């Protein structure tokens with residue numbers, strides 16, 4: 001199992017590009033996401049928009065697509081009146097859309113005879129991975145608890161395992177290359193994922209990606225080192241990292257993770273803008289510029305990041321910048 005990323009990274013030149021924010025881009029393409037299901041709402045209403053955003057990211061240099069299933073849960077769809085069968089089909093659909101985007105992109109690359117770039121788009125023949133997104137229990141609650149990690153005392157390890165079990169089984173059989181457990185806000189949920197991967201004998205690998213709001217601990221206050229250790233000791237986990245966290249915290253968080261894991265480090269920060277949990281919206285222009293975001297990338301790679309992309313409020317423009325930076329890195333022989 002560990003060979004998936006090892007081979008992939010070797011072919012990619014040591015580092016690879018993950019895609020960027022989905023929700024903001026869907027809105028830019030005209031989707032209305034004002035709903036507890038958030039981007040998952042588009043699985044029902046406008047799957048073509050999701051496919052277009054995936055294609056946009058591939059044409060800006062992403063090597064890994066993350067599916068639109070972050071907030072797609074069987075429980076959430078059922079609450080909207082869907083049957084269990086329909087809910088499970090919607091989960092599979094999130095992966096099918098990404099696979100379709102990849103197929104179209106491979107065709108475009110094959111048809112493009114004018115080198116790696118054409119019409120401002122990147123058509124470089126390369127291996128693309130599809131990562132099935134699993135958001136935390138807090139993402140399903142849609143009450144901001146994925147940014148506090150505080151689920152209250154009534155939520156136990158077993159509750160979390162039962163909550164995620166069926167979704168993880170379905171995504172594992174969906175044709176995705178791996179599962180991205182994203183925005184993991186506390187140690188308990190990391191433990192639940194690790195146990196699920198083993199108990200259910202999940203056949204595709206996974207990455208665990210935590211979020212932090214102080215640059216030291218994960219958002220619940222649990223030490224990042226303890227969370228990272230859970231990922232390190234789970235054999236189904238092939239990469240560990242940080243997402244949806246301001247860029248300024250990333251360097252220190254990578255150093256903390258490196259103390260507890262030898263697995264590849266995955267990094268996809270948000271734009272650094274602040275999120276207003278009451279209004280449920282991002283506060284515009286409170287983040288770092290695209291140029292500043294991209295200028296961090298080399299430093300992250302120097303300390304060990306090898307998969308880099310963007311989370312909320314990052315755009316195809318951000319991903320293009322990361323692609324350029326990483327291409328230059330792999331073209332320059334390492335100094336050390």
Ligand SMILES: [Zn+2]
Pocket residue numbers: 243244270311312
């Ligand atoms: Zn995010």
